[in-house]
Amino acid sequence: MRKQYFFRDSPRGLLAWDVDRLIALTRGLPRHRVALADIRELDEPLFGPAEPTTWRSLLAHVRLMDEADPQYPIILAADGRVMDGMHRVARAVRAGEHEIVAVRFETDPPPDHVGKGPDELPYPGAD
DSSP states (O other): OOOOEEEEOOTTSOEEEEHHHHHHHHTTSOOEEEEGGGOGGGGSOSOOTTSOOOHHHHHHHHHHHHHOOTTSOEEEOTTSOEEEOHHHHHHHHHTTOSEEEEEEOSSOOOOSEESOOGGGSOOTTOO
16 A cells, blocks of 8 residues: 555644554544544545646545445544545445444544645655
């Protein structure tokens, strides 16, 4: 699996969490079902300025949806935002599902990186 980070803007600069660490931190959290209608990211812009909106970029995300493994729960931040699993969310919506299994932090863990953009973070094996 490719290296992934969850990003969030903040007054301190861009915050980044290593998704591998988020997965490890949520292993003991209880799983519960979340209504897909409550996933607010579904109604927010998909692509930011760092990723051009092209058919090729859209198709790359469709491929990631097709490859997403629904057996793993999505990870929600304390405020309910998706930290990991949007391709699984999109796959579930496309399949006509109404809920998805999730784990949720009560308090968000500290970020792994502060003030660094995606192009400044390590991506092992991405040569």
